[in-house]
Amino acid sequence: xxxxxxxxxSLSVQEGRISILNCDYTNSMFDYFLWYKKYPAEGPTFxxxxxxxxxxxxxxxxxxxxxxxxxxxxxHIVPSQPGDSAVxxxxxxxxxxxxxxxxxxxxRLTVKP
Amino acid sequence: xxxxxxxxxxxxxxRGQNVTFRCDPISEHNRLYWYRQTLGQxxxxxxxxQNEAQLEKSRLLSDRFSAERPKGSFSTLExxxxxxxxxxxxxxxxxxxxxxxxxxxxxxxRLTVT
Numbered sequence: 444x445x446x447x448x449x450x451x452x453s454l455s456v457q458e459g460r461i462s463i464l465n466c467d468y469t470n471s472m473f474d475y476f477l478w479y480k481k482y483p484a485e486g487p488t489f490x491x492x493x494x495x496x497x498x499x500x501x502x503x504x505x506x507x508x509x510x511x512x513x514x515x516x517x518x519h520i521v522p523s524q525p526g527d528s529a530v531x532x533x534x535x536x537x538x539x540x541x542x543x544x545x546x547x548x549x550x551r552l553t554v555k556p
Numbered sequence: 557x558x559x560x561x562x563x564x565x566x567x568x569x570x571r572g573q574n575v576t577f578r579c580d581p582i583s584e585h586n587r588l589y590w591y592r593q594t595l596g597q598x599x600x601x602x603x604x605x606q607n608e609a610q611l612e613k614s615r616l617l618s619d620r621f622s623a624e625r626p627k628g629s630f631s632t633l634e635x636x637x638x639x640x641x642x643x644x645x646x647x648x649x650x651x652x653x654x655x656x657x658x659x660x661x662x663x664x665x666r667l668t669v670t
Contacts, residue, residue, distance in 0.1 A: 447598075449598075452596075475656045477658055479661075484663070485663055486560070486647055486649075486661030486662050486663045486664050487599065487647070487661045488661070489658040489659070489660065492656065492658055494656055532598045532599070534598070543601055543604075543612065543615070544589075544601060544659065545601070546597075546598025546599045546600070547598050548596060548597050548598050549596075549597075549598055
């Protein structure tokens with residue numbers, strides 16, 4: 444059951460421009476959402492998170508937006524840098540107990556110099 | 557602390573053999589998780605421990621899969637009678653508990669069953 448979906452397998456942007464990665468979920472019980480970045484031959488690295496009581500969280504060049512009514516979240520990277528090229532995973536969990544985290548299939552971001 | 561470590565990084569085995577993977581979490585993290593990741597997919601949750609207690613194991617893929625964390629520190633994941641379909645990346649993660657805490661992942665063990 445694919446409760447977290449990332450419908451774009453890949454995205455290519457020019458250095459300095461904005462990257463927008465999207466994620467949709469189906470389980471209305473999800474209340475904590477995370478983005479992870481993964482480089483080849485490494486495990487996923489935590490990037491940014493948001494709880495359902497917020498609709499925006501910002502950390503430097505990275506901003507996550509949550510639209511609960513649409514069950515949609517997005518990650519904005521501004522400005523994009525070549526070092527941001529990686530696979531980005533959206534993840535979600537339910538309850539104050541993030542033990543059963545569900546991941547999307549990932550979006551491969553390529554930032555061209 | 558250098559983060560979550562996993563050993564081995566790569567394992568090639570023949571079908572029918574048993575394999576065991578080890579995970580060492582971040583020292584102050586009392587939660588430890590195991591995931592499987594196949595090509596083109598995100599990590600798939602298998603099981604998790606809080607200290608030495610295995611609190612969720614219904615998502616283990618079959619009874620050939622088992623995990624232990626005997627002293628609440630490192631953990632092992634064993635796959636018995638491996639099948640070609642077990643070929644995947646096996647990821648371990650750890651976290652604090654008691655709220656919304658992100659999980660920190662290790663580099664993974666890539667299993668190839670021939």
